[in-house]
Amino acid sequence: MKTALVTGATGFIGGRLARRLLDDGWRVTALVRPGSKPTGCPGLKRHVHDGSTEDLVRLLRRLRPDVVFHLASLFLAEHAPADVRPLVESNVLLGCQLAEAMAQSRTLRLVNTGTSWQHYHEAAYDPINLYAATKQAFADILAYYEGAHGLRTVTLELFDTYGPGDPRRKLLAALRRAAEADVAFSAGRQLIDLVHVADVVEAFVTAARRLLAGRVRRGETYAISSGRPRPLREVAAVFARTNGLRLRVKWGARPYRPREVMRPWSRGRRLPGWRPKIGLEEGFRGLGVPSGLNGKEGVSHGS
DSSP states (O other): OOEEEEESTTSHHHHHHHHHHHHTTOEEEEEEOTTOOOOOOTTOEEEEOOSOHHHHHHHHHHHOOSEEEEOOOOOOSSOOGGGHHHHHIIIIIHHHHHHHHHHHHTOOEEEEEEEGGGBGGGOSSBOSSHHHHHHHHHHHHHHHHHHHHOOEEEEEEEOEEEOTTOOOOSHHHHHHHTTTSOEEOOOOOSEEOEEEHHHHHHHHHHHHHHHHTTOOSSEEEEEEOOSOOEEHHHHHHHHHHHHTOOOOEETTSSOOOTTOOSSOOOOOOOOTTOOOOOOHHHHHTTTTSOHHHHOOOOEEEOO
């Protein structure tokens, strides 16, 4: 029986991953903040992090997990001055503490979460926003732990994610609102790269298998892309058609946001042994029902 530590298990993707690992027979512990909401996942153990590096060192020495899955992060498309500290604490400090604890406990296998938004205009590195910059900052920190302490890491850079049970109020929530009232959208020419949460979870599991099989010697990074980005207008049309809805979208009623991603990053490497299996038509089916009736909602970037 394998043992895993999962950060971000109270989130959409992390929660699905924790359930998948438990179903596969893993022993899973979730690292959570004080006062965090229950995961609603039977069999999942919780460790409340007191904020210190020493607490994580003690935890890792006790658990000795076969793989650490790091999905905890703070996602903000645009930030205000008050957001700088929580972004750095969530996306850089916590990860650095985790890597140090792994080094101290000789826990050497890590699946990390990055974002395609680290690659504006297809650049090797040009962050869309501060969120993406903090993701890259932690990736640079990981390079030290890989070289100095022998950590073996696989970073999965995520695109837009969606699926049932998503509480995040993003694109699909807006499209559902448009079935009942006028909703202002941009002109809708930007391409959206949507990956179903079940496919994303499969990518994390595939990455863990790669680590456990000894195929990773230092650090590897892969793009978890659908391989088929579509214009936002087309995405909306597929959503409406699949769910039998008539949408009242006001295209062009709002401007594109600063540094809008008009074409997603397309130069990332595909994770060996993984490919997306759920297309938009299948993935959208049933997501048009109001969330109050079935609890299904949302599309968001990252974890």
